[in-house]
Amino acid sequence: MIDLSPPRLDHVTAWVFDMDDTLYPREQGLMNLVQARINAYVVEAVGLDPDSARVLQRQFLDEHGTTLAGLMANYTIDADHFLHDVHDVPMDSLEPNPRLAEQLMRLPGRRFVFTNGARDYAHRVLARLGVSDCFEGVFAIEDGDLTPKPAPSAYRRMIERFGFEPRQAAMFEDTPRNLEAAKALGMATVLIGDGHGKVIGDHVDHVAPDLLDFLTDLSLPEDAAA
Incomplete structure (x- = not known):
C-alpha cells in the first residue's frame, strides 16, 4: 500500500536518485x-x-x-x-537549486545518481543544478554497458559498483516501473511526480509531487535527537 503519511526512512544509509524529471521538476522542460x-x-x-x-x-x-x-x-x-x-542540448531551462543541495546534504549516509542518460550529460545537469558535490557517484548508461533501467541487471551492477546493502537504501524515480526492480531487491521506493499517467503499483512505498518538498518534510533520526 502506498504511504501518504509524513515520510520516515530511518533505516536508509544509501540514497539513490534518478536524475531527469526527478532531481528537477518536469516542467523545466x-x-x-x-x-x-x-x-x-x-x-x-x-x-x-x-x-x-x-x-x-x-x-x-x-x-x-x-x-x-x-x-x-x-x-x-x-x-x-x-x-x-x-544529449547535446542547452541547460538554460534548468534552474540552479541551492535549497535542494541543502536537503540532499542533510541526508545521512551516501548519495548516488542512477540514470539512463549519458555520463557527460549527467554531470552537466548536476553542475547546472548546483548539486554535483552532493553525490558520491554517478552510474550512467555507459556504466551498465548500455543496459538501462528497468533491467534488473542494471540495478545489480549499480549496487555492486557502489557497494551498499539494498535493504538499507532508498530509490527515487519519476517512472513507476523503474522502481519495480529496486523494490524486489529490498530498497525503499519513492515515486516523484504523477507517474506519467502509468499505474502506480504496490512496489511504490511513497509518492511525492516534488522531490524538494519530500526531502524537506522527511523526518530523520537527527531530528528526533534535536
Whole structure:
C-alpha cells in the first residue's frame, strides 16, 4: 500500500536518485529537448516520418527501456554517436537549486545518481543544478554497458559498483516501473511526480509531487535527537 503519511526512512544509509524529471521538476522542460533530438535521430537512422518515428520510439521505450536499447536490438547504429547527439542540448531551462543541495546534504549516509542518460550529460545537469558535490557517484548508461533501467541487471551492477546493502537504501524515480526492480531487491521506493499517467503499483512505498518538498518534510533520526 502506498504511504501518504509524513515520510520516515530511518533505516536508509544509501540514497539513490534518478536524475531527469526527478532531481528537477518536469516542467523545466529539459527532457522535451532531449526527446526532440531522439525523435530526429530515429527519423534519420530508420528513415521514418516524424509521426511514425515517435510511435517507434514509444514502442522501444516500452519493450527495451530506452530508445537506444531498441535501436541497438533492431538496427546497426553507433551508440556513442547516439548518446552524444541526443544529449547535446542547452541547460538554460534548468534552474540552479541551492535549497535542494541543502536537503540532499542533510541526508545521512551516501548519495548516488542512477540514470539512463549519458555520463557527460549527467554531470552537466548536476553542475547546472548546483548539486554535483552532493553525490558520491554517478552510474550512467555507459556504466551498465548500455543496459538501462528497468533491467534488473542494471540495478545489480549499480549496487555492486557502489557497494551498499539494498535493504538499507532508498530509490527515487519519476517512472513507476523503474522502481519495480529496486523494490524486489529490498530498497525503499519513492515515486516523484504523477507517474506519467502509468499505474502506480504496490512496489511504490511513497509518492511525492516534488522531490524538494519530500526531502524537506522527511523526518530523520537527527531530528528526533534535536
